[in-house]
Amino acid sequence: MPQISSPTLTPQLLRQLTLNPADHPRGVAHLSAASGLVRVGERLYVVADDEVHLGVFDSSAMHAPGALLRLLEGDLPHDKGARKKAKPDLETLAQLPPLPGHTHGALLALGSGSKPQRETAVLLPLDAQGTPLGQVDTIDLAPLYAPLRERFADLNIEGAFVLSNELLLLQRGNKGNALSACIRYEWSHIAPWLAGLQPQPPAPHHVQTMDLGEVAGVPLSLTDGTPLHGGAWAFCAVAESTDDSYHDGACVGSAIGIVTPDGQVKLQLLAGAPKVEGIAAQAADGGWQITLVTDPDEPRTPAQMLQTHWVL
Numbered sequence: 001m002p003q004i005s006s007p008t009l010t011p012q013l014l015r016q017l018t019l020n021p022a023d024h025p026r027g028v029a030h031l032s033a034a035s036g037l038v039r040v041g042e043r044l045y046v047v048a049d050d051e052v053h054l055g056v057f058d059s060s061a062m063h064a065p066g067a068l069l070r071l072l073e074g075d076l077p078h079d080k081g082a083r084k085k086a087k088p089d090l091e092t093l094a095q096l097p098p099l100p101g102h103t104h105g106a107l108l109a110l111g112s113g114s115k116p117q118r119e120t121a122v123l124l125p126l127d128a129q130g131t132p133l134g135q136v137d138t139i140d141l142a143p144l145y146a147p148l149r150e151r152f153a154d155l156n157i158e159g160a161f162v163l164s165n166e167l168l169l170l171q172r173g174n175k176g177n178a179l180s181a182c183i184r185y186e187w188s189h190i191a192p193w194l195a196g197l198q199p200q201p202p203a204p205h206h207v208q209t210m211d212l213g214e215v216a217g218v219p220l221s222l223t224d225g226t227p228l229h230g231g232a233w234a235f236c237a238v239a240e241s242t243d244d245s246y247h248d249g250a251c252v253g254s255a256i257g258i259v260t261p262d263g264q265v266k267l268q269l270l271a272g273a274p275k276v277e278g279i280a281a282q283a284a285d286g287g288w289q290i291t292l293v294t295d296p297d298e299p300r301t302p303a304q305m306l307q308t309h310w311v312l
Helices: 080-086 142-151 187-194
Strands: 003-009 012-016 034-040 043-048 053-058 067-070 090-096 106-111 120-125 137-140 157-163 166-171 180-186 206-210 221-227 233-240 251-259 265-270 276-284 287-294 304-311
Touching (some): 034 157, 233 276, 251 276
Parallel strands (some): 221 276
Antiparallel strands (some): 034 043, 157 166
16 A cells, blocks of 8 residues: 555646647647646647547647647547547557657557557657657557456556656556556567567566555546656556446546655645646656646546646
């Protein structure tokens, strides 16, 4: 069980994830289901699980609308239920270091794997300034996820990042299966597969289940992670009252946490229980400045970008 610090942290609102509606295929003026966050310099990249675009926001112009970068062809249905069935469920965004064919690394968006149509990844190579080059490559995640389904009957990958020469994937638990998990791959083994140079992905070399405790009888479950330094990493988690990875439920609690290099888990609850599903971190003022994005589970409600500070 994690060490839970008190009092709870109160995150500050940085902005709503607004867009120019003329740029959105359905004329929507915001992202409504932010699910993954990566900071590269002044840019904040946000993947939303009900879109086929990446949101790009400028941290130096927080009141300006974000831009959209297409990840997959086609458009999703307007109806909420039909869109939920059809969406690729891109829940995860990671910044990758250099890999074969991509000198300056890439962004990687992953489908959750919770349904067969949610097993696609998108690779966006970056230039030296951390800007996407415009090339978009898709990856079939079925061979990567197939062995994970043998261990997790309700597979739901919601976080990914590279730490200390490993690619970490984060499995999100729920009320039906309370344990989350951290799944580790050797970066030197999986990078060639991501680059399309190997037909089969490697097996994970380590899988660690994680019990993050409960809020009001609902288990806290991993929703994203980000590397820190020296082998530590940070995560966000929510207590969503649902029994599986497909149906939404009420969010009764949320938290951020740090996993130390020796595996200790420290956790702080968030005031107001925002449904945080994306996290990025920067060293600041004797600790970490934590940026978060939310998924309000309501298409008409803009996702929010929040910020708080973790004191070491």
